[in-house]
Amino acid sequence: MWKKRTAVAEHVYIADTASFVTEKQAKIVIDYGGIPGDLHFGLTKKAGAREPMYKRGTEIFNRRQISIVSVEECLEIAGRLNIPAVLPEWLGANIALSGLPDLTSLREGSRIVFPSGASLLSEGENEPCIQPGEVIQEQFPDKPKLASRFVRHAMGRRGIVCIVERPGLIHQGDQAEVWAYSPAAMKDARSFA
Amino acid sequence: MWKKRTAVAEHVYIADTASFVTEKQAKIVIDYGGIPGDLHFGLTKKAGAREPMYKRGTEIFNRRQISIVSVEECLEIAGRLNIPAVLPEWLGANIALSGLPDLTSLREGSRIVFPSGASLLSEGENEPCIQPGEVIQEQFPDKPKLASRFVRHAMGRRGIVCIVERPGLIHQGDQAEVWAYSPAAMKDARSFA
Numbered sequence: 037m038w039k040k041r042t043a044v045a046e047h048v049y050i051a052d053t054a055s056f057v058t059e060k061q062a063k064i065v066i067d068y069g070g071i072p073g074d075l076h077f078g079l080t081k082k083a084g085a086r087e088p089m090y091k092r093g094t095e096i097f098n099r100r101q102i103s104i105v106s107v108e109e110c111l112e113i114a115g116r117l118n119i120p121a122v123l124p125e126w127l128g129a130n131i132a133l134s135g136l137p138d139l140t141s142l143r144e145g146s147r148i149v150f151p152s153g154a155s156l157l158s159e160g161e162n163e164p165c166i167q168p169g170e171v172i173q174e175q176f177p178d179k180p181k182l183a184s185r186f187v188r189h190a191m192g193r194r195g196i197v198c199i200v201e202r203p204g205l206i207h208q209g210d211q212a213e214v215w216a217y218s219p220a221a222m223k224d225a226r227s228f229a
Numbered sequence: 230m231w232k233k234r235t236a237v238a239e240h241v242y243i244a245d246t247a248s249f250v251t252e253k254q255a256k257i258v259i260d261y262g263g264i265p266g267d268l269h270f271g272l273t274k275k276a277g278a279r280e281p282m283y284k285r286g287t288e289i290f291n292r293r294q295i296s297i298v299s300v301e302e303c304l305e306i307a308g309r310l311n312i313p314a315v316l317p318e319w320l321g322a323n324i325a326l327s328g329l330p331d332l333t334s335l336r337e338g339s340r341i342v343f344p345s346g347a348s349l350l351s352e353g354e355n356e357p358c359i360q361p362g363e364v365i366q367e368q369f370p371d372k373p374k375l376a377s378r379f380v381r382h383a384m385g386r387r388g389i390v391c392i393v394e395r396p397g398l399i400h401q402g403d404q405a406e407v408w409a410y411s412p413a414a415m416k417d418a419r420s421f422a
Contacts, residue, residue, distance in 0.1 A: 038281065068272065068290060079261065079272070088231065089340050089348065089408045090395065097261060097394045099350060144337035145353050147282050155282065157292060160338050161412055191413055201290045202283065215282045219354055220384055 041214040043135040045150070046107055048206050049125060051075040056128040057171060063207040064130065066154040068200050070101030071130060077101070086163070098199075099159045104148070105129040105195035106139035116189040119176050126171045129195065131206065136214065140193050145217035147201060154204025158217075162197045164190035234407040236328035238343070239300055241399050242318060244268040249321040250364060256400040257323065259347040261393050263294030264323060270294070279356070291392075292352045297341070298322040298388035299332035309382040312369050319364045322388065324399065329407065333386050338410035340394060347397025351410075355390045357383035 049058035052073050070077040081098040083090035090096060105124045110132070114122045124132040133139060133148075144160040169186030176182060242251035245266050263270040274291040276283035283289060298317045303325070307315045317325040326332060326341075337353040362379030369375060 089342050089406070094346075094395065096348070097350065097392060099394070149282050153287075155289070157290065163413060199290060201292070202287065213282070220356060 037218065037220065039216040039218065041136065041216060043133040043139075043148070043212050043214050045131050045206055045208060045210040045212060046134050047124065047132045048208050049130050049132075051128060051130075056167065058125050058128055058130060060125070061208070063205050066102075066156075066200050066206055067203045069098065070200060074130065075128075076103070076130075085165075100162075100197040101200055102130045102156055102198045103128055103162060103195060104131045104133060104139065104156070104198060106136050106193075107132050107134045108137035109139060109193040109195065112137075113186070113190050113193050117172070117179070117182060117185055119172070119179060119182070122172060122186075126175070127168045127194065133212070139195055142196055142214070143217045143219075147215040147217075148198070149202075149213045149215065150204060150206045150210050152204035152206065152210075153202055154206050155200075155202040156198035157201040159197050159199055161192070162194050164194040230411065230413065232409040232411065234329065234409060236326040236332075236341070236405050236407050238324050238399055238401060238403040238405060239327045240317065240325045241401050242323050242325075244321060244323075249360065251318050251321055251323060253318070254401070256398050259295075259349075259393050259399055260396045262291065263393060267323065268321075269296070269323075278358075293355075293390040294393055295323045295349055295391045296321055296355055296388060297324045297326060297332065297349070297391060299329050299386075300325050300327045301330035302332060302386040302388065305330075306379070306383050306386050310365070310372070310375060310378055312365070312372060312375070315365060315379075319368070320361045320387065326405070333388055335389055335407070336410045336412075340408040340410075341391070342395075342406045342408065343397060343399045343403050345397035345399065345403075346395055347399050348393075348395040349391035350394040352390050352392055354385070355387050357387045 048064045051058045069079040083094040110122045146158040149155040164187045169183030173182040241257045244251045262272040276287040303315045339351040342348045357380045362376030366375040
């Protein structure tokens, strides 16, 4: 049911301009709704392309409050794109974790608990879109078609989105307890199809 | 990614006493946080046995706002317990859906959208605990060990918990659009283990 792991918040970030690109911070404040001052902060958001069940612009609960990436997965994407690095900033990440090379496969319902008590609840995989690919393309103008190649190679490696389950602070270098959720055995044996 | 299905809200319920047992209503009001007046309403809740990563009583975000069961799964549990029925009321359900015989396997991240625009976001399987089993036991005093047998036989069949993604009304008899989420193919090929 629960499997405990540890990870380290190598860096924490905020997007406090109109751009989704984030900047490193010494610490981030976590409240219900996300990181106050961050572009994605809010208990509600406007529905977009990721929510095809709503008319675009409909006010809905914000399940994409905080974005987390794994440094190992970022390196793997970079390797596949044949570029030296994919920085978490370019992906709009708020936290870059090390120690979870398969972060993106962490199941919805998993928790990431930090020393202050701040805790994040995974809402699952962050499926890659073209915008971060375009930011990567700007860094490496000599490499062809990086934006669309990013979407393909980042699939399953682009990290997760979280909601805040408990407020607190997250500092650069914090060690986190990762409570990986897996459903009861019987459930896995029965598909929804 | 998304598979569209339909289901019918055969009955809707509210727990407006101190008991978790629910009562049928003609309609329920859905707001951020759940059903105003219901025992489980609130954007936050106190951590309990289902959240072992927190000290009991810690204030956390309420991801268990609304409970949904499937009438087909309730019948299946009743059959396994050799009793005539397991009523959604006894399980504290807020909605009993028909048309989704594998509701409990509906993946986290799925949406259930009602005609008013009200929409619920699945937070996944509601793992059975002993309390509803004790309510069932009271109904059938001649049957032995129903409470613990309920926990065993309801595993994987006890429905899901949801948060409110969009406020609105849900009426008895409403037809719902179910947007069943499944992760990108690549993710399924990579386990977190």
